[in-house]
């Protein structure tokens with residue numbers, strides 16, 4: 164004979180009302196997939212921001228007044244933005260107590276549609292003498308500094324198409340593309356990098372909005388023992404033309420907005436979960452009612468309440484399991500599929516690793532199965548009040 | 561095996577009206593007895609059998625099994641009494657519809673000893689089904705059996721845990737005479753060889769007369785027709 168135990172008995176029971184079970188499985192999988200999808204999105208964004216700001220390797224960034232969000236868009240989301248301040252701010256920042264080393268970038272935006280230029284992209288002119296943001300990556304990629312009229316591209320740049328590297332026309336000047344950086348996990352992965360020696364020639368060609376003696380951003384490392392936040396406040400106080408973002412604050416606007424999305428999402432999922440619990444409750448109430456006579460017979464044959472409860476909960480667990488598994492698969496697929504249609508995700512570095520996905524999947528699984536068990540709980544309790552003879556004869560207890 | 565019912569009454573309340581389905585029944589049942597109960601429909605036979613079987617709590621009075629009041633046991637102990645000491649053959653169809661004959665017969669084993677004992681009990685289940693005359697229907701589902709065949713499966717099921725006492729509620733009600741006789745021979749053999757006690761409700765006065773003690777239910781009260 165085939166195996167016969169409470170589990171096989173429960174699986175036989177599951178197959179009895181296929182349509183009804185199907186509806187429950189489907190609704191559990193819906194709620195779980197929404198959960199998995201939403202969690203993937205939120206965790207993806209927040210961990211992406213964290214990773215990116217950590218990898219920039221600076222404690223503070225100094226930007227022109229009012230350009231904070233532009234800077235974040237460039238550094239986190241790979242957007243092209245132009246914002247400039249006077250070069251003399253470099254020396255003024257250097258003098259502030261607690262500032263250890265600094266370097267600076269000038270961001271130039273290539274203009275789309277102009278003859279012979281490349282599509283819109285950020286060109287980062289950086290100072291190779293002082294740089295600590297790009298140099299470690301450059302060192303790894305080509306093992307030397309960039310010469311004049313040389314450039315290197317970020318890992319995600321449209322120029323890094325794996326077909327060999329060509330020269331590129333940028334602002335009317337021909338640049339030799341020397342290679343591609345490894346993935347840095349920041350918004351700069353989409354940029355094109357070149358030495359700031361080239362800025363003068365670019366200025367002469369007049370193909371950018373850049374004016375002489377302008378830079379975009381200053382990166383600061385603070386000395387050991389100094390609180391970046393306090394140093395930042397001093398810089399802002401001393402230099403009214405500049406705003407400061409501390410590393411921990413990078414992406415705060417985005418995470419702030421994310422918090423709101425998170426809240427809306429949580430409320431939605433919570434309500435949908437309650438709805439699913441009610442559905443599970445209704446379905447299991449009906450199921451228990453229908454099987455009351457059988458339950459009575461089982462009790463009369465010597466089943467303990469725990470046997471009958473186990474039988475139902477195994478069934479409930481399997482239904483929850485099926486729904487959860489479908490939901491996790493579907494939600495994960497959805498998040499992978501739609502990842503590129505969210506601007507914020509498209510531009511954020513990283514993405515979820517296997518562990519993240521496993522944790523999210525586990526959460527979906529626990530919630531999906533939990534919903535099912537919660538819904539079935541009170542219907543199954545009914546069997547405790549039954550007198551076998553009464554239910555066998557068909558009187559409802 | 562010794563069962564003592566003292567002053568057992570089971571009342572139903574319909575609105576304010578009280579109806580005694582079983583009234584002040586006192587009864588002593590000894591090991592190896594074969595008792596038959598006759599009586600009109602509605603006289604309380606099923607109710608009495610259920611009270612003895614531990615599946616219907618009396619309103620008053622006690623049922624002692626080996627000196628212990630079974631209705632003062634906790635729920636799990638009462639379940640064990642039903643499972644291990646008694647075998648109930650219901651008057652009503654009582655097979656689980658989604659289990660095969662064999663699985664239905666093995667169900668009480670699952671409740672008694674759990675999964676491990678199933679394999680060992682398979683042979684016995686097949687034997688019992690064979691003795692009950694449905695040895696060729698091991699893998700049939702109740703819906704694929706006639707009413708009489710379903711009844712035989714239920715009879716086989718009552719013996720799977722080697723009960724001390726079999727409580728049979730009109731066990732041959734929907735069987736033809738030949739099969740009825742066959743089942744009775746089987747009961748008798750179990751009574752004589754295995755020492756199983758039988759309490760059997762029947763409408764067949766011929767069968768009743770053929771038992772050691774014949775009781776009659778009338779309006780919830782019991783009286784002795786034949787025997788002690």
Ligand SMILES: Nc1ncnc2c1ncn2[C@@H]1O[C@H](COP(=O)(O)OP(=O)(O)O)[C@@H](O)[C@H]1O
Nearest residue numbers: 558572579581600601602603604605606607608
């Ligand atoms: N739940 C109930 N409520 C009210 N009366 C009941 C209930 N169950 C049984 N009865 C009554 O108890 C009496 C005995 O029933 P039962 O023991 O099934 O009779 P029998 O088996 O002798 O035909 C019947 O008259 C029946 O109407």
Ligand SMILES: [Mg+2]
Nearest residue numbers: 605606607651
């Ligand atoms: Mg009856």
